[in-house]
Amino acid sequence: MQKLVEVLADKQALIAKSLALVLEKITTSLDQQDYFTIALSGGSTPKPLYEALSSQPLDWSKIHVFWGDERYVSPDHPDSNQRMARLAWLDRIPIPAANIHPMPTDEPDPHLAAQKYDDHLRQWFGVNSPDFPVFDLILLGMGDDGHTASLFPHTAALTVSDRCITVGEKDGNPRLTFTVPLINQARCVIFIAAGESKRPALHQIFSAYGDSFSYPSRLIHPPAGELYWLLDAAAGSSFV
Numbered sequence: 001m002q003k004l005v006e007v008l009a010d011k012q013a014l015i016a017k018s019l020a021l022v023l024e025k026i027t028t029s030l031d032q033q034d035y036f037t038i039a040l041s042g043g044s045t046p047k048p049l050y051e052a053l054s055s056q057p058l059d060w061s062k063i064h065v066f067w068g069d070e071r072y073v074s075p076d077h078p079d080s081n082q083r084m085a086r087l088a089w090l091d092r093i094p095i096p097a098a099n100i101h102p103m104p105t106d107e108p109d110p111h112l113a114a115q116k117y118d119d120h121l122r123q124w125f126g127v128n129s130p131d132f133p134v135f136d137l138i139l140l141g142m143g144d145d146g147h148t149a150s151l152f153p154h155t156a157a158l159t160v161s162d163r164c165i166t167v168g169e170k171d172g173n174p175r176l177t178f179t180v181p182l183i184n185q186a187r188c189v190i191f192i193a194a195g196e197s198k199r200p201a202l203h204q205i206f207s208a209y210g211d212s213f214s215y216p217s218r219l220i221h222p223p224a225g226e227l228y229w230l231l232d233a234a235a236g237s238s239f240v
């Protein structure tokens with residue numbers, strides 16, 4: 001695994017660097033293959049990145065967009081990660097509808113929805129259990145508590161090792177999430193984190209010793225892939 005931590009002067013520089021890196025990954029991959037697979041993070045940090053991507057002259061017919069986690073709400077709910085990405089980016093570009101792969105949130109039981117998306121990923125990538133699909137790029141954020149995707153501290157989702165998708169839980173509310181083994185199969189994982197509030201968790205995550213179940217982002221280290229941590233100075237100035 002190649003790991004790179006870069007601290008940018010401010011949020012604007014962080015988004016500019018994130019955009020440059022995402023574009024680099026897309027263009028170099030499409031030089032070698034016919035399509036590019038990206039899984040999106042939710043939360044607030046990546047929204048300006050998605051807005052910036054909407055003005056990029058890319059061959060969207062070759063790009064397939066998935067989500068790394070989703071709140072278990074309807075696609076038009078204000079908390080929906082799908083809604084955020086569509087408004088900021090996907091509704092603004094000529095991407096084929098078939099290239100957008102939202103997590104289903106219409107099943108009465110979130111576990112059924114998790115299985116549906118798991119099945120969809122395995123079918124689309126042509127990968128059967130026990131192997132895992134290999135994403136070209138997975139974008140991740142990190143919560144103040146060190147969670148990533150919807151892999152929250154001390155939850156059962158952290159230990160799921162035989163599935164691509166499981167049900168996470170925050171404050172009693174279900175969420176669909178990529179599992180740790182799926183994320184760690186990726187060719188490239190990019191964490192994007194900003195703000196002073198991230199510092200305590202980052203100290204725990206970057207320390208040589210720490211509890212991964214208290215700080216789940218510690219669990220993300222793709223053995224055959226690249227791992228980038230892109231931080232603004234408010235979050236990461238003491239790490240480099």
Ligand SMILES: O=C(O)[C@H](O)[C@@H](O)[C@H](O)[C@H](O)COP(=O)(O)O
Pocket residue numbers: 041042043044045046069070071081140141142143144147148149150
């Ligand atoms: O659905 C979500 O909320 C995200 O996937 C989650 O993991 C997010 O990335 C972090 O909570 C950071 O959120 P911010 O970017 O808002 O700090």
